[in-house]
Amino acid sequence: MKIHEYQAKEIFRKYNIPTSKEKVAFSLDEVKTIAKELSFPIVVKAQVLVGGRGKAGGVKIAKTPVELESHAKAILGMNIKGLIVKKALLAEGINIEAEYYVGITIDREKQTAVLISSASGGMNIEEVAQKTPEKILSTSISPLLGIKSFQVRNIGYQLFTDTLLVNSFVTITTNLARVFFDLDCSLVEINPLALISVNNEKKLMAVDAKIVFDDNALYQHPNISALRDIESEEPSEVQAKKADLSYVKLDGNVGCVVNGAGLAMATMDLIKRYGGNPANFLDIGGSSSPEKMREAMKIITADKNVKAILVNIFGGITRCDDVAQGLLWAMKEEKIALPIVARLVGTNQDKARSLLENSPIIFAETMSEGVKKVTQALKG
Ligand code: GDP
Ligand code: MN
Numbered sequence: 001m002k003i004h005e006y007q008a009k010e011i012f013r014k015y016n017i018p019t020s021k022e023k024v025a026f027s028l029d030e031v032k033t034i035a036k037e038l039s040f041p042i043v044v045k046a047q048v049l050v051g052g053r054g055k056a057g058g059v060k061i062a063k064t065p066v067e068l069e070s071h072a073k074a075i076l077g078m079n080i081k082g083l084i085v086k087k088a089l090l091a092e093g094i095n096i097e098a099e100y101y102v103g104i105t106i107d108r109e110k111q112t113a114v115l116i117s118s119a120s121g122g123m124n125i126e127e128v129a130q131k132t133p134e135k136i137l138s139t140s141i142s143p144l145l146g147i148k149s150f151q152v153r154n155i156g157y158q159l160f161t162d163t164l165l166v167n168s169f170v171t172i173t174t175n176l177a178r179v180f181f182d183l184d185c186s187l188v189e190i191n192p193l194a195l196i197s198v199n200n201e202k203k204l205m206a207v208d209a210k211i212v213f214d215d216n217a218l219y220q221h222p223n224i225s226a227l228r229d230i231e232s233e234e235p236s237e238v239q240a241k242k243a244d245l246s247y248v249k250l251d252g253n254v255g256c257v258v259n260g261a262g263l264a265m266a267t268m269d270l271i272k273r274y275g276g277n278p279a280n281f282l283d284i285g286g287s288s289s290p291e292k293m294r295e296a297m298k299i300i301t302a303d304k305n306v307k308a309i310l311v312n313i314f315g316g317i318t319r320c321d322d323v324a325q326g327l328l329w330a331m332k333e334e335k336i337a338l339p340i341v342a343r344l345v346g347t348n349q350d351k352a353r354s355l356l357e358n359s360p361i362i363f364a365e366t367m368s369e370g371v372k373k374v375t376q377a378l379k380g
Pocket of ligand 2: 122192208
């Protein structure tokens, strides 16, 4: 589960991680009231559950009340990567001297949490990681011992020369690790961790905040679950969650309906291999009823990028005839005219085949045949 920057910063403040003076606004009127409590310049920041806001124009600095109003008007209601901005964070602008990066996430290969840091933080961190990976420092955190102060201090001295800043980095990073482990996160990130001067004294401050929680541990943290902002999540993913489907929207054009996460991943890989581009990951799960299948087709066809659909089912507990029935219902009710390729093998496959006999669905015997047929269908 993702939360907004303003919510993540509230958690940061509880853990003594310094942030700027700021407040969230839900409307233009609120922007004006909040502005009276802050001093200019004021940074207006779109609150959306997606990265790269700065580059999308979702972070603007206002020097005057007039500028503030026009920035707030532009940002509230803005569309960032398909999500509409409903809230804006107003933060007292600070003079940033340098931007650092610090984050903690899980490294699946090392099977530990890792602390990632860099002296080249800011909006281009992805590019830095790609082009100059040596500028990214990565340190494993022992699952038994937790983060050790010598580790953080060591990194601190690679990033800063001033001992006061090293100390500040150690405190912030240790507190960030407490957030990560206390709240069962899968990612905590400060980018940029800004170097600023206050009364000629250098300090570090979290100018941005990102926290992603592990869904499987949310039941242990009711007050974190309460932070969920369903209205701001990708609508198709919310709909899928309600229908008990695992769905992740991607930006390709081949819709995929598969049972089992492993088969779904393999199907996406194969689509790529044959030159296609998957529009989504979708696992309809084990015992899928025709209703679930219908819901899956609804979600997939709501994505206007989808030009063809591949249904790849290995029937065990899942019955192929249920899937076929759901497909027929969906095609009729949703008036789906897109080419659909189905590979249905396993339990009740013959029943499924006779159900679909007089439909326009293209049958495939094997997975690779199905993928070939769906990529052909794309070409017309
Ligand atoms: P992101 O693009 O979604 O990661 O949004 P950020 O909150 O990281 O803001 C993007 C960039 O805007 C930062 O890297 C900073 O350069 C700049 N920025 C954000 N807040 C401030 C601020 O208070 N003062 C100044 N000078 N720049 C800021
Ligand atoms: Mn950022």
